[in-house]
Amino acid sequence: MTEGELLRWLRRxxxxxxxxxxxxxxxxxxxxxxxxDIATGGMAVTVDHQIEGVHFLPGLDPDRVARRLLAVNLSxxxxxxxxxxxxLLALAAPAAFDHQAFFRGLLAACRHFDIELVGGDLARADxxxxxxxxxxxxxxxxxxxxxxxxxxxxxxWLGGAVGLAAAGLSLLRLGARWEDGTLHLPEAxxxxxxxxxxxxxxxxxxxxxxxxxxxxxxxGRQSRAAALDISDGLALDLARLCDESGVGAQVDGDxxxxxxxxxxxxxxxxxxTTHLQLEGGEDYALLFALPPAIQxxxxxQCHRLGTLTADPRRTWTVQGRSQxxxxxxxxxxx
Amino acid sequence: MTEGELLRWLRRxxxxxxxxxxxxxxxxxxxxxxxxDIATGGMAVTVDHQIEGVHFLPGLDPDRVARRLLAVNLSxxxxxxxxxxxxLLALAAPAAFDHQAFFRGLLAACRHFDIELVGGDLARADxxxxxxxxxxxxxxxxxxxxxxxxxxxxxxWLGGAVGLAAAGLSLLRLGARWEDGTLHLPEAxxxxxxxxxxxxxxxxxxxxxxxxxxxxxxxGRQSRAAALDISDGLALDLARLCDESGVGAQVDGDxxxxxxxxxxxxxxxxxxTTHLQLEGGEDYALLFALPPAIQxxxxxQCHRLGTLTADPRRTWTVQGRSQxxxxxxxxxxx
Numbered sequence: 001m002t003e004g005e006l007l008r009w010l011r012r013x014x015x016x017x018x019x020x021x022x023x024x025x026x027x028x029x030x031x032x033x034x035x036x037d038i039a040t041g042g043m044a045v046t047v048d049h050q051i052e053g054v055h056f057l058p059g060l061d062p063d064r065v066a067r068r069l070l071a072v073n074l075s076x077x078x079x080x081x082x083x084x085x086x087x088l089l090a091l092a093a094p095a096a097f098d099h100q101a102f103f104r105g106l107l108a109a110c111r112h113f114d115i116e117l118v119g120g121d122l123a124r125a126d127x128x129x130x131x132x133x134x135x136x137x138x139x140x141x142x143x144x145x146x147x148x149x150x151x152x153x154x155x156x157w158l159g160g161a162v163g164l165a166a167a168g169l170s171l172l173r174l175g176a177r178w179e180d181g182t183l184h185l186p187e188a189x190x191x192x193x194x195x196x197x198x199x200x201x202x203x204x205x206x207x208x209x210x211x212x213x214x215x216x217x218x219x220g221r222q223s224r225a226a227a228l229d230i231s232d233g234l235a236l237d238l239a240r241l242c243d244e245s246g247v248g249a250q251v252d253g254d255x256x257x258x259x260x261x262x263x264x265x266x267x268x269x270x271x272x273t274t275h276l277q278l279e280g281g282e283d284y285a286l287l288f289a290l291p292p293a294i295q296x297x298x299x300x301q302c303h304r305l306g307t308l309t310a311d312p313r314r315t316w317t318v319q320g321r322s323q324x325x326x327x328x329x330x331x332x333x334x
Numbered sequence: 335m336t337e338g339e340l341l342r343w344l345r346r347x348x349x350x351x352x353x354x355x356x357x358x359x360x361x362x363x364x365x366x367x368x369x370x371d372i373a374t375g376g377m378a379v380t381v382d383h384q385i386e387g388v389h390f391l392p393g394l395d396p397d398r399v400a401r402r403l404l405a406v407n408l409s410x411x412x413x414x415x416x417x418x419x420x421x422l423l424a425l426a427a428p429a430a431f432d433h434q435a436f437f438r439g440l441l442a443a444c445r446h447f448d449i450e451l452v453g454g455d456l457a458r459a460d461x462x463x464x465x466x467x468x469x470x471x472x473x474x475x476x477x478x479x480x481x482x483x484x485x486x487x488x489x490x491w492l493g494g495a496v497g498l499a500a501a502g503l504s505l506l507r508l509g510a511r512w513e514d515g516t517l518h519l520p521e522a523x524x525x526x527x528x529x530x531x532x533x534x535x536x537x538x539x540x541x542x543x544x545x546x547x548x549x550x551x552x553x554g555r556q557s558r559a560a561a562l563d564i565s566d567g568l569a570l571d572l573a574r575l576c577d578e579s580g581v582g583a584q585v586d587g588d589x590x591x592x593x594x595x596x597x598x599x600x601x602x603x604x605x606x607t608t609h610l611q612l613e614g615g616e617d618y619a620l621l622f623a624l625p626p627a628i629q630x631x632x633x634x635q636c637h638r639l640g641t642l643t644a645d646p647r648r649t650w651t652v653q654g655r656s657q658x659x660x661x662x663x664x665x666x667x668x
Binding site for chain 1: 335337340343344347348350351359360362377379380381382383385388389419420422423424426433434437438441450451452453454455456457458459460461463465467469
């Protein structure tokens, strides 16, 4: 059973889950808040794992693990337009794990993003298993961003590059490593020049996702916006946005942001650029839909990907040739 | 570094953590709620692991793992006097894990305790790792129960038996197992009669902790009460209550609830009863302090353990002989 199948089975079993599992974070109606006012009054809450050997390669610095754990959760809050408020940690680690290095990194990152660690649970385990629950309040003067509010005719936007993080993970798998603060690229990779620069940037993009909180806040203040963060690949996450909103999409594949640099690295490494861009995942850029009259400010460096359509098909066009965009990407159970 | 040392280090690093890490659950001030009114207006939130081979023996039914995971978290909410509201799940499991059996058990337990599963994250892992974040609102007509509100002269109470769950875990380690719905006791244990009945009850107590939510609610409606749940052993958890309230305790060890039956089983098995009662842990009974004028209703079957004192020492008296109660019990990192 894949993750997608399991989620569909769960939604059928419980009508409340059907409502809750639609977005990057659940929105909780709280005491003293009008249940009709969830969009502006409740609390967004999300949980994400970081597990050694699953979400990151063994041997990663405890400090980096902590910062990555917070960042992937904050990315879910960003996709809701939420303001980070509180975090709870579940940390299970081997005896030799440097808990203090981990917590130094986590607390520094919490300060940076103005989120408060309020509790947690510690345990021993054979491998490092972490998960974090993050809470966010609605954006000031705005509302949370449901995936379901996109409409045909909306413009489809991307808040950052796709594919780079997946390239970074591939480089780490090939043996990229830190030693004494220096990042050593794998032997199979160019060691100097523009390609080495791109390679280093890709590795950092994988290790240090950047939650697009300011962009999420801006989206939450618009008249209408739908958003999610790209964690499992552009193709799969776009399918989720379309499914929830009941729309299709025409995507322009010629001109994805960062594509030229990534393509150069892919050529040198023998990788397929499009595969990394569509199915690589862990980009943690926001994918969002806006009415055509609204454009995100230049400062966010967003990129228009295409248009949403009443026709439910998702089409990918590169150099004038269109093809169906397959619903494929990372499934955590398959 | 033990868990206790790590927590003290963390509290020193961040004054906000110093405030947050004092109770079974963190209490979050939420939007639109007067920060001075946290006791009655915020949300209690807690997270606890259940990891295969750490918190339960390998091979436990997915259904039982799910129910145990919910129960240990609800016990923390009970210790706060909170009403369960929402749960988030982090589930990492091997490929062969029966996710549906797990979720059937979890959803049934959520219905039983009237708590709503609102989200989660799934991942693959070598061993079954689960954690759950649980949210509770303040008790109707009452307030949350801080560990810090006990005073000298208060009576110290216990909401249930101690030691039985630890005996159950020992029996499971000796080979107790289910087959076709029947619980088989290990060879070293009496197979019939009163001792076998106690042994079965001990195993069930370990596998199915009973969160004392109704008792917690009642405590939350009293003029003053301090409480926590016994997860790491009576001795260690009593020390935590005393530390937070700045008091000592005189504990009557002659007459702990369920002690006779447990003592009989311990005698047959060659175990030390007092060790299981004081340091066994995972009892999930509430340990609480009340002004002497207040007695818990008979229906809760609580047991008076002793008296809290201005003298910070904790003394354990059995058959007229007193000794210091050592601060020992389960430490998750040592």
